Amino acid sequence: MTSGSPSLTVSRLAYAYPDGTQALYGVDLTIERGERVALLGPNGAGKTTLVMHLNGILTAGHGTVEVAGLPVRADTLREIRRRVGLVFQDPDDQLFMPTVREDVAFGPANLGLRGAELDRRVRDALERVGMLDAIDRPPHHLSFGQRRRVAVATVLAMEPEILVLDEPSSNLDPASRRELAEILKSLDVTVLMVTHDLPYALELCERSLVMSEGVIAADGPTRALLADERLLAAHRLELPYGFAVPAQPG
Amino acid sequence: MSAGHHHPIYRPADTPVHRLPPQCKLAAVVAFAVFVVATPRERFWAFAVDALLLAAVAAAARVPAGAIVRRMAVEVPFVLFALAIPLIGTGERVQVLGLSLSAPGLWAAWNILAKATLGVVASILLAATTEPRMMLLGAERLRLPRLLVQIATFMLRYLDVILDQMRRMRVARESRGFVARDLRQAPVLAKSAGALFIRSYERGERVHLAMLSRGYTGEMPTIRDISATGRDWAMAGMLPCLAAVTALLAWSTT
Numbered sequence: 001m002t003s004g005s006p007s008l009t010v011s012r013l014a015y016a017y018p019d020g021t022q023a024l025y026g027v028d029l030t031i032e033r034g035e036r037v038a039l040l041g042p043n044g045a046g047k048t049t050l051v052m053h054l055n056g057i058l059t060a061g062h063g064t065v066e067v068a069g070l071p072v073r074a075d076t077l078r079e080i081r082r083r084v085g086l087v088f089q090d091p092d093d094q095l096f097m098p099t100v101r102e103d104v105a106f107g108p109a110n111l112g113l114r115g116a117e118l119d120r121r122v123r124d125a126l127e128r129v130g131m132l133d134a135i136d137r138p139p140h141h142l143s144f145g146q147r148r149r150v151a152v153a154t155v156l157a158m159e160p161e162i163l164v165l166d167e168p169s170s171n172l173d174p175a176s177r178r179e180l181a182e183i184l185k186s187l188d189v190t191v192l193m194v195t196h197d198l199p200y201a202l203e204l205c206e207r208s209l210v211m212s213e214g215v216i217a218a219d220g221p222t223r224a225l226l227a228d229e230r231l232l233a234a235h236r237l238e239l240p241y242g243f244a245v246p247a248q249p250g
Numbered sequence: 251m252s253a254g255h256h257h258p259i260y261r262p263a264d265t266p267v268h269r270l271p272p273q274c275k276l277a278a279v280v281a282f283a284v285f286v287v288a289t290p291r292e293r294f295w296a297f298a299v300d301a302l303l304l305a306a307v308a309a310a311a312r313v314p315a316g317a318i319v320r321r322m323a324v325e326v327p328f329v330l331f332a333l334a335i336p337l338i339g340t341g342e343r344v345q346v347l348g349l350s351l352s353a354p355g356l357w358a359a360w361n362i363l364a365k366a367t368l369g370v371v372a373s374i375l376l377a378a379t380t381e382p383r384m385m386l387l388g389a390e391r392l393r394l395p396r397l398l399v400q401i402a403t404f405m406l407r408y409l410d411v412i413l414d415q416m417r418r419m420r421v422a423r424e425s426r427g428f429v430a431r432d433l434r435q436a437p438v439l440a441k442s443a444g445a446l447f448i449r450s451y452e453r454g455e456r457v458h459l460a461m462l463s464r465g466y467t468g469e470m471p472t473i474r475d476i477s478a479t480g481r482d483w484a485m486a487g488m489l490p491c492l493a494a495v496t497a498l499l500a501w502s503t504t
Binding site for chain 2: 055057078081082084086090093094095096101105106107110118138139140154155
């Protein structure tokens with residue numbers, strides 16, 4: 001593979017929806033291999049639109065997206081979708097097959113894997129999220145937290161270059177939230193995490209990007225960004241009540 | 251909250267009937283139904299033989315009679331229809347318990363009742379011994395149109411999700427004092443149904459995005475393939491073969 005190139009490079013990406021609403025106004029960002037980065041921003045900042053560009057569901061109006069050196073284009077979509085693992089917010093959207101096994105196998109099977117190799121990928125991915133026991137269960141028999149973990153496994157099975165998570169902590173109870181954090185920390189993969197959960201970003205990601213009105217408004221160490229009250233206030237970001245981040249780890 | 255809706259018609263067990271590949275069972279039930287329908291209605295003994303065959307399958311699959319009888323409720327509308335035929339039928343009349351009934355109507359009612367009951371029981375046995383998911387894999391193996399099988403597969407996955415959504419909408423309605431008393435409340439229910447449809451449609455779009463993100467190109471990959479051996483087919487074939495022999499004997503003894 002193309003080692004050396006960053007996992008993700010987005011340059012001057014602009015996009016307007018067919019109805020004319022401009023969502024992105026020139027986004028620039030680079031994520032190096034192995035980094036865990038949080039993408040923060042208020043509702044309507046363009047976070048989801050940006051995420052949809054990363055695996056070519058939306059195509060850039062202007063600018064480019066490259067995943068490990070490979071540009072997102074119509075003829076590279078198949079490989080791009082293998083390299084970018086998108087985990088959607090609602091696991092019921094992500095898990096559409098009748099059993100966990102078939103769901104996790106869906107991605108690698110689309111890549112052409114069959115038989116023992118496919119089986120190995122499925123077990124491997126479920127093992128990494130601690131859900132191997134549920135392999136033959138239907139997704140709707142699992143708890144919400146378990147479903148979210150299986151959703152992560154469905155993209156891990158494709159051995160992606162970068163894992164993109166949309167609101168990974170939403171609707172999770174505190175224990176499931178912590179378990180998911182532990183799993184994400186244990187993975188040896190580049191992560192881009194879209195979230196409103198600032199403490200979660202602080203726990204998991206060294207670096208954060210603040211997105212606001214269709215551009216990257218700030219990029220830096222998560223701790224420094226979250227300690228900057230003026231920055232947070234300017235972009236409708238707020239820490240939970242009683243929560244303060246000292247600029248230096250105490 | 252949304253956990254654990256089992257499909258109670260399926261009765262998990264490990265019997266030779268449960269272990270048969272689903273495509274064999276599906277084909278056997280369809281063939282059995284065809285031979286039952288082809289049996290002349292005047293040969294009562296032939297239907298008794300068919301019933302005995304099903305009883306043998308039920309015993310082998312360890313499906314209790316009570317479970318079958320309860321599931322036979324789906325047949326009730328047909329029974330009502332069949333019972334009406336002798337009353338409204340024309341032709342020669344016979345007196346039964348003081349009622350004047352049409353003789354051809356009685357025959358027609360018996361014909362519908364006997365054949366439908368055998369078919370329904372065979373289907374119940376199929377459903378009791380085959381997981382819904384396996385049934386669809388079997389249908390796929392039998393070369394049923396893939397699109398239909400895919401639609402049924404998604405229905406199987408999302409039925410509980412949609413029912414759950416429906417239940418939440420009902421709770422939300424009732425929490426704000428709504429009571430469905432008579433027809434005047436119908437517009438509210440109709441709007442709820444519309445909202446549910448739109449939500450399901452939107453979910454469909456999101457699911458499609460999720461599928462595209464994992465490399466879907468319009469063709470579902472075959473992940474689980476269940477092959478059937480000659481022995482499986484021979485075993486499943488016993489039921490329709492015996493029914494065919496019964497039908498043949500019934501015809502030849504006229």
